[in-house]
Amino acid sequence: MTKIQNYINGTYCNPETNAWLDNYDPSIGEVYSQIAESTPQDVQAAYEAAKAAFPAWSQTPIEERSRILLNIADLIEADLDTLAAAESKDNGKPLSLATAVDIPRASANFRFFGNAITQFASEAHESVGRSTMNFTLRQPIGVVGCISPWNLPLYLFTWKVAPAIAAGNCVVAKPSEVTPMTAYLLGEILTKAGLPKGVLNIVHGTGPSAGQAIVEHPGIKAISFTGGTKTGEHLARTAAPMFKKLSLELGGKNPNLIFADCNYDKMLAVTVRSSFANQGQICLCGSRIYVEESIADQFKKDFVAKVSQLKVGNPMDSDTNLGALVSKPHMEKVLSYIDIAQEEGGNVLYGGNQVTVPGLEEGYYVEPTVIEVDSNDCTIQKEEVFGPVVTIVTFSNEEEAIAMANDVKYGLSATLWSSDLDRTMRVSKKLEAGIVWVNSWLNRDLRTPFGGVKASGVGREGGFEALRFFTEPKNVCITYNES
Ligand code: NAD
Numbered sequence: 001m002t003k004i005q006n007y008i009n010g011t012y013c014n015p016e017t018n019a020w021l022d023n024y025d026p027s028i029g030e031v032y033s034q035i036a037e038s039t040p041q042d043v044q045a046a047y048e049a050a051k052a053a054f055p056a057w058s059q060t061p062i063e064e065r066s067r068i069l070l071n072i073a074d075l076i077e078a079d080l081d082t083l084a085a086a087e088s089k090d091n092g093k094p095l096s097l098a099t100a101v102d103i104p105r106a107s108a109n110f111r112f113f114g115n116a117i118t119q120f121a122s123e124a125h126e127s128v129g130r131s132t133m134n135f136t137l138r139q140p141i142g143v144v145g146c147i148s149p150w151n152l153p154l155y156l157f158t159w160k161v162a163p164a165i166a167a168g169n170c171v172v173a174k175p176s177e178v179t180p181m182t183a184y185l186l187g188e189i190l191t192k193a194g195l196p197k198g199v200l201n202i203v204h205g206t207g208p209s210a211g212q213a214i215v216e217h218p219g220i221k222a223i224s225f226t227g228g229t230k231t232g233e234h235l236a237r238t239a240a241p242m243f244k245k246l247s248l249e250l251g252g253k254n255p256n257l258i259f260a261d262c263n264y265d266k267m268l269a270v271t272v273r274s275s276f277a278n279q280g281q282i283c284l285c286g287s288r289i290y291v292e293e294s295i296a297d298q299f300k301k302d303f304v305a306k307v308s309q310l311k312v313g314n315p316m317d318s319d320t321n322l323g324a325l326v327s328k329p330h331m332e333k334v335l336s337y338i339d340i341a342q343e344e345g346g347n348v349l350y351g352g353n354q355v356t357v358p359g360l361e362e363g364y365y366v367e368p369t370v371i372e373v374d375s376n377d378c379t380i381q382k383e384e385v386f387g388p389v390v391t392i393v394t395f396s397n398e399e400e401a402i403a404m405a406n407d408v409k410y411g412l413s414a415t416l417w418s419s420d421l422d423r424t425m426r427v428s429k430k431l432e433a434g435i436v437w438v439n440s441w442l443n444r445d446l447r448t449p450f451g452g453v454k455a456s457g458v459g460r461e462g463g464f465e466a467l468r469f470f471t472e473p474k475n476v477c478i479t480y481n482e483s
Contacts, residue, residue, distance in 0.1 A: 002033040004180050004204055006042055007187030009049035010197030015205070016041040021177060026092035026324040027315050029362030035180045038205035040213035043172060046201035047219055050143040050170035053198030058140045058168040060196075062117055069114030069166055071193035076107035076158075079189065083154065083182055088315045090181040091153060092324030092364065093278055095316050102155045106182075109158040112446045113466070117166040120467045132479045138471040140168030141245065144222040145214040147207075147235075148183075150176035150326050151281040151386070157183050160224045161200055163466035171200045172220060174211050176227075178326055180204050207231065215239055224469065225249065226283075229384075229410075229455045236458075247459035247469050249283070249451055251384040252412030255405035256286030256441075257427065259398075260295045262417035263439065268299075272306050274415060274441035276368045279322050280388040284413045284435070284442055288381060289392045290401050296394040300372065303392075304350045307368050312355045322388055324364045331364040334387030338369055341380035346371040346391070376407045384410065398427065406432045411454035415441050434460070 004023065005012040020034040036042070057065075076083065083106070084098040093102070122136040146160035157175050164171045175183035183202055190200055203210050207227075215223055215238045222245035225235055229250040239246055256274060258267055274286040291299045315323030325331040331354070338352050351367030369389045373381060380391055395401040405414060414433040418424050428436045434452040437443060444450075450462035459469060 001031075004033055004035040004184045006036050006038060006046070006204055007184070007190070007200075007202040008042070008046045009201065010191055010195075012187060015039065016045070021206070023090070023180060024327065025089050026326055027089070027363045028360050029328065029364060032089070033181065035177060036204040038203045038210040040209070042203050042205070043210055043213035043217060046172040046203045047143060047217055049198035049201050050172055051219060053196055054140075054142055054170045057165070057170055057196060057199050060168070065166060065168065066114045066118050068193055068195050069110045069117075069162060072189060072195065073107045073110035073114060075189045075193055076103065076110065076186075079185075080104070083185060086181045086185055087153060087179075088323070090179045091150065092315055092326055094320045094323045096318055096320070097278060097323075102152060103182075105152075106154040106158040108446065109155070109162045113162040113166040116163075116463065116467060120167075120464060122473070130479075131482050132477060134475055134477045137474040137476050138468075139474060141221045141470060141472055142169065143220050144169045144171055144224065144470060145217070145220045146171055146173040147211050147214060147223065147225045147227065148173075148175050149227045150178035151278065151283070153179040154182035154186065156226050157186075159461065160226070163461075164224065164470045165195070165199055167467050167470040169470055170198060172203060172214055172217075173200065174203050174205065174214060177204065177206050212238070218242065221245065222470070223247070224461070232457065245469065247451075247461060248457045249461060250412075250455060250457040251386070251410060252283045252285075252452065252456050253288060253382070253384050253408045253410040254284060254286050254413045254415070254433070255408075255431075256289045256415040257401050257405055257417065258289065258291040258295070258299065259401075259416075259418035259420070259423065260292040261419050261423075263419060264295070266439070267417040268302055268306060270441050271303065271417075272310070275390040276307070276310060276322060276388050277442070279325055279366070280368075280390070281326065281386055282442070286413075286415045286441065287385065287390055288405075288408075289390055290395050290404055291392060292401070293394050293396045296392075300349060300392060304370055307350050307370055310368050312365050312367060313357050314360055322365075322368060325366055325387060326364070328364055330387070331366060334366055334385055334389060337380060337383070337385045337387070338371070338389060341371050341373070341378065341391070344378040344380070346373045346378065346380060349392070351388070376404055382408060398423065402427060402430045406430075409455040410452070412452035412456035413437065
C-alpha cells in the first residue's frame with residue numbers, strides 16, 4: 001500500500017513518530033493508501049529546512065525563480081494523465097473533471113505566477129519640492145504556511161504555494177488529510193524541476209495536529225488558508241495574538257439570481273453545472289437559486305428534467321457527471337441536511353437519496369437533489385451543505401431578490417442572469433459577495449482578485465493580490481541634496 005510521506009528539504013521522509021492514517025478511495029469506500037500523521041516535530045523539521053533555504057531563495061534572481069515555476073508547470077502538464085487519475089481516485093470526482101479542470105489549473109497556477117512575478121512592481125512617490133523620494137520595497141516575508149482543503153486538492157494547494165515561492169518565500173504547506181495524494185506526487189515534480197531543497201516543504205496530517213502546529217509556529221510569519229468558516233475562525237483566534245499576516249478563504253452559500261429577461265437556454269445549462277459540478281463540492285457553487293415568479297414554474301420543470309439526465313456513477317467512466325462524495329462522514333452530513341430541509345417544510349423536486357452504484361456498493365454516492373423552499377427561514381438556506389443539493393425560491397421583484405440573496409452570513413460569490421445591462425449593474429453593486437458572475441459561472445481570469453466578504457473570508461488571492469499578500473511593503477524614504 002502506498003505510503004504518502006512528507007516532502008521535507010527536497011526529500012521524501014516518514015513522519016518522526018512513524019504514525020500513519022488511513023486514506024480512502026471514496027468511489028469504493030476502501031482504504032487504499034496510508035498518509036503520514038505528522039506532529040509538531042515534523043512541522044519543526046519542515047520549518048528548519050524552509051528557514052535554511054530562505055536566504056538563497058529570496059536572493060535568487062526573479063528570472064531564475066520564474067524559470068523554475070514554469071518548469072514545474074510543464075512537468076505537471078506532462079503528467080496530466082497520472083495526476084488526474086490520482087486526483088479522481090483520492091477525491092471521488094469524475095476523471096473527466098480532474099483531466100479537464102483540476103490538473104490543468106494546477107499547472108496554470110505555476111505558469112501564471114511564474115510569469116506574474118516578472119511583472120510585479122511597486123510604487124514610487126516623489127515628494128516634489130522636499131528633495132525626497134519614497135519608494136515601496138516589497139520583500140518576501142520569510143517562512144510562510146499554506147493550508148488547503150479537499151474539494152479541489154492540487155488546484156487549491158498550488159494556488160497558494162505558487163505565489164508564495166514566486167515572491168521569494170519558503171513554505172511549509174499542508175494539503176487536506178482527506179485528499180493528500182496529488183500534493184504527495186508533486187514532491188517528485190518539484191525535485192525534477194530543479195526547485196532548491198527546502199523552498200517548498202509538504203507536511204501531511206490532520207488539522208488539529210500538523211495544521212495547528214503550522215499556525216502556532218512562531219517562525220511562520222504568514223498563513224494562507226482555504227477551508228471551512230469554523231476552522232478559519234479558530235485559525236484567526238490562534239494567529240491573532242502573534243500578529244501573523246492571514247489570508248482566509250472560507251465557506252459560501254452562494255445565490256444564483258435568475259431574472260425572466262435572461263438568455264434562458266444558456267442560463268439553464270450553466271445552472272445545472274453551477275449547482276452540481278464536482279458533486280456540488282465547490283465553494284463557488286450556486287446553492288441557492290432565486291427565480292423570478294413569471295418563469296418559476298417553467299424553470300422548475302426544465303431544470304428538474306435536465307438534472308434527471310445527470311449520471312451518478314463510477315468516477316472513472318467517461319459518461320459520469322457526478323462521482324462520489326469525498327468521505328462517508330461528509331456524505332452523512334449532506335444526507336442529514338436533506339432530511340432537515342424536509343422536516344422544515346422543503347419539497348424535494350428531485351433526488352434526495354444515497355445512490356448504490358453497481359459494483360461500487362460501498363462508495364459514497366448521492367443523487368443530485370433539488371429542493372423547493374418558501375423562504376430563507378430554514379436551515380438549508382443558511383448553512384453550507386457543500387454537496388449536490390440546491391434549493392429553489394421564487395421572488396417577485398429585484399429588491400426582494402437582492403434582499404434574499406444577501407440574507408445569509410456568507411458572501412463569497414453570486415451569479416446573476418439577466419439581459420438588462422442596467423439591472424445587472426444595479427444588482428451587482430448591491431450583492432454582498434467577493435465575486436459576481438453576470439450571465440456565466442466560474443469564468444475565471446487569474447489576474448482578478450479572488451475572495452469573499454462576511455463569513456466567507458478575509459483578504460484576496462489571485463493576480464498581484466496574492467503577490468502583495470506574500471510580500472511585506474516597506475516604505476524607503478530618501479532625502480537628498482539637490483546641489
Ligand atoms: P476544513 O476547514 O475542515 O479543512 C481545511 C484545511 O484546514 C485542511 O487541510 C485541514 O486539515 C486544516 N485544518 C483543520 N483544522 C485545523 C487547525 N486547527 N489548524 C490548522 N489547520 C487546520 O475544510 P474542508 O472540509 O477541507 O474544506 C471544505 C470547506 O472549504 C468548505 O467550507 C468550502 O466552502 C471551503 N472552501 C473555500 C474556498 C474559497 O476559496 N473560499 C475554496 C474551497 C473550499
